[in-house]
Amino acid sequence: MxxxxxxxxxxxxxxxxxxxxxxxxxEDPNWVPPLIQDQLRLLCKSQEGPRRFFLVYDGxxxxxxxxxxxxxxxxxxxxxxxxxxxxxxxxxxxxxxRTVLDAACAFLREEGMEAVIGPVGAEEFSKGxxxxxxxxxxxxxxxxxxSYYADYLEKCGFQKHRDHLAYFxxxxxxxxxxxxxxxxxxxxxxxxxxxxxIQFTAENEERLTQNISRVIREAFPPEWESSVPTYGDTMRVxxxxxxxxxxxxxxxxxxxxxxxxxxxxLPDYNQVLKAMKGHVLPIGWAQRLxxxxxxxxxxxxMQFVVPEFQHKGVNTAMFYEAYLxxxxxxxxxxxxxxxxxxxxxxxxxxxxxxxxxYRVYRQYEKSLEE
Numbered sequence: 001m002x003x004x005x006x007x008x009x010x011x012x013x014x015x016x017x018x019x020x021x022x023x024x025x026x027e028d029p030n031w032v033p034p035l036i037q038d039q040l041r042l043l044c045k046s047q048e049g050p051r052r053f054f055l056v057y058d059g060x061x062x063x064x065x066x067x068x069x070x071x072x073x074x075x076x077x078x079x080x081x082x083x084x085x086x087x088x089x090x091x092x093x094x095x096x097x098r099t100v101l102d103a104a105c106a107f108l109r110e111e112g113m114e115a116v117i118g119p120v121g122a123e124e125f126s127k128g129x130x131x132x133x134x135x136x137x138x139x140x141x142x143x144x145x146x147s148y149y150a151d152y153l154e155k156c157g158f159q160k161h162r163d164h165l166a167y168f169x170x171x172x173x174x175x176x177x178x179x180x181x182x183x184x185x186x187x188x189x190x191x192x193x194x195x196x197x198i199q200f201t202a203e204n205e206e207r208l209t210q211n212i213s214r215v216i217r218e219a220f221p222p223e224w225e226s227s228v229p230t231y232g233d234t235m236r237v238x239x240x241x242x243x244x245x246x247x248x249x250x251x252x253x254x255x256x257x258x259x260x261x262x263x264x265x266l267p268d269y270n271q272v273l274k275a276m277k278g279h280v281l282p283i284g285w286a287q288r289l290x291x292x293x294x295x296x297x298x299x300x301x302m303q304f305v306v307p308e309f310q311h312k313g314v315n316t317a318m319f320y321e322a323y324l325x326x327x328x329x330x331x332x333x334x335x336x337x338x339x340x341x342x343x344x345x346x347x348x349x350x351x352x353x354x355x356x357x358y359r360v361y362r363q364y365e366k367s368l369e370e
Contacts, residue, residue: 002056018034049073054066073227081114082115087119115367138270140269141266160364164361166335166339166359184320187313198247213229215259218306218307219305220304223340249329251263255309271294272294
């Protein structure tokens, strides 16, 4: 008998929700297990707007799950009544998918929403359903799923909303270093800016966070369907990602004292998380494994330049400095992701850096009006 349970937002109730993928993906060599306690901590934290967790059982066996909620701040910004869904997982039966998605849509409809968009992730920098590029494990913080998920969503009445793109670049195939060695210094001198690595200390953490927050707010593309992050939002993301951050591949550009650009990348810790099987190693494991040469890839997760300094070589200069830092760490390849397909300038900048499109993450939408 198939039934749906609505779970309380606490670590005990959500544990079977978090553990479901461990049974669904146990034979999939590309799946990377999330850290169980980390997932529970993320899902239990308070959230703006209502949110529900649905778990479908067939008899006593969990077989499908989904999270649904409302981002009230984003709805206010975009003047819409739209809910979201995320963390969708499902055993290979279409009726399981329909049961859990119908439950999520019913909840959002009761809350007065007119449409639903998803998937979104529990993590920052994670959104969409993988629809192209099933040939390997995901890069750090990106989602992963079987190819049949897209078919299930479409059978449940969802259609494409927009794609988020991932680009791949091999370091040894980048042949522009000698050009950038000449171009970057000229751009810095002509337009009056410099590039610095982001080096967090106890003394400068607040100032650097303010600078990062300012750049993101000023450069935030209007077409993005995300809330413009506040200083508090930025601080929470930085604290969350500090254990994974490396100054060699995270840089900011300044014109005088004004921050004007940001490029941030993270080593691909998925290369070691896979072996951990959802369990945490002692504090400092991430940095020690990177230093031991266990990680040879990275993901560029943020790339911003304020409008007044766009098309003045700032982005190229930051990329070049991060590229040199990546080489010093022994990084062999970089993924740039994810790039909203509607952001024409971001797509152009990413493609210019000797990279090619290799994965696509798709968000879907569905009307909730009856």
